[in-house]
Amino acid sequence: MSTVAQGQTAPFAGTLDVLSRILPANLLKPRVAIVCGSGLSTLASSLRDVVEVPYSSLEGFGKSTVEGHRSALAFGLIGEGKGIPVVAMLGRFHPYEGHSLSTVVYPIRVLARLGVRDIIITNAAGALNPNLDVGTIVSIQDHLALPNLTGFNPLLGPARPNYPRFLPLSTAYSRPLRRLVFLAAHALGLPRDALAEGTYAWVSGPTYETPAEGRYMRAAGADVIGMSTVPEVLAAREEGVNVCVLSLVTNKVVIPEYESVREAVEAELAGRTVEQAPEAELSHEEVLSVGQQKAGVMKALVAKLIELIAAEQ
Numbered sequence: 001m002s003t004v005a006q007g008q009t010a011p012f013a014g015t016l017d018v019l020s021r022i023l024p025a026n027l028l029k030p031r032v033a034i035v036c037g038s039g040l041s042t043l044a045s046s047l048r049d050v051v052e053v054p055y056s057s058l059e060g061f062g063k064s065t066v067e068g069h070r071s072a073l074a075f076g077l078i079g080e081g082k083g084i085p086v087v088a089m090l091g092r093f094h095p096y097e098g099h100s101l102s103t104v105v106y107p108i109r110v111l112a113r114l115g116v117r118d119i120i121i122t123n124a125a126g127a128l129n130p131n132l133d134v135g136t137i138v139s140i141q142d143h144l145a146l147p148n149l150t151g152f153n154p155l156l157g158p159a160r161p162n163y164p165r166f167l168p169l170s171t172a173y174s175r176p177l178r179r180l181v182f183l184a185a186h187a188l189g190l191p192r193d194a195l196a197e198g199t200y201a202w203v204s205g206p207t208y209e210t211p212a213e214g215r216y217m218r219a220a221g222a223d224v225i226g227m228s229t230v231p232e233v234l235a236a237r238e239e240g241v242n243v244c245v246l247s248l249v250t251n252k253v254v255i256p257e258y259e260s261v262r263e264a265v266e267a268e269l270a271g272r273t274v275e276q277a278p279e280a281e282l283s284h285e286e287v288l289s290v291g292q293q294k295a296g297v298m299k300a301l302v303a304k305l306i307e308l309i310a311a312e313q
């Protein structure tokens with residue numbers, strides 16, 4: 001098994017052949033796909049009659065090495081009766097793991113070739129917008145991707161037949177799907193503040209932001225921040241798949257006012273004490289534990305959204 005290097009011809013035929021031999025006919029042509037973010041692989045537990053296919057059996061797929069991501073596709077059905085065929089990526093690839101951008105987006109291109117028309121991409125993200133509380137789900141309406149603007153973009157490469165050379169992104173986040181997200185929240189009776197709308201900032205990671213970087217991204221218009229999703233969005237749009245992104249706020253990005261250590265020392269030398277705010281540090285364990293605690297609402301929302309997507313056909 002090999003992953004896909006930049007510029008290499010992707011091994012679609014081999015990957016699709018393996019899937020066509022493993023899957024029963026009713027699961028082979030999924031209509032909707034879900035990408036599960038950090039700590040969110042339980043989103044796939046809404047599926048029934050599940051067949052799991054490990055990434056290790058699929059040519060071109062890498063291995064998810066980040067805790068909270070599993071290396072398998074789960075094919076199954078959602079909803080009553082015949083059910084809606086759905087595929088979930090139980091884990092994703094991030095460039096910071098050492099995967100090429102081609103490998104990061106390869107599964108998305110495979111899903112498009114299986115017939116997926118709508119993709120629901122989820123992630124765990126930090127809130128830059130102070131009005132977003134931990135546990136809020138944010139329906140993403142736009143993105144801000146410094147890596148894309150500075151030459152790190154999965155669509156770089158020679159022009160290919162049948163693909164747009166210059167992909168427009170002004171409508172990347174499907175308005176019809178965003179409408180269904182809010183209708184799904186209404187149908188579930190979620191409180192108004194459980195679901196917000198906002199802009200996702202993509203950073204390469206694996207470092208979390210410094211306070212200055214957080215402040216910069218906020219000033220530039222981002223509401224949440226994370227290290228995934230945008231490459232998948234670009235590949236999905238290039239393949240003609242409709243995109244919906246749901247971010248689960250797992251932490252608030254710490255953007256403190258700077259406190260002067262000089263003033264604290266001067267006060268100390270003068271025999272006075274100055275109160276300093278406790279310093280805070282984010283960890284992936286915190287991201288995962290919040291993700292796992294709050295996955296229930298996201299799971300219900302995604303399942304209801306898929307039912308509404310199917311009902312609109």
Ligand SMILES: O=P(O)(O)O[C@H]1O[C@H](CO)[C@@H](O)[C@H]1O
Binds near residue numbers: 036066123124227228
């Ligand atoms: O975006 P997902 O994969 O949900 O994961 C998020 O959580 C990790 C950091 O804790 C980063 O990978 C960030 O992108």
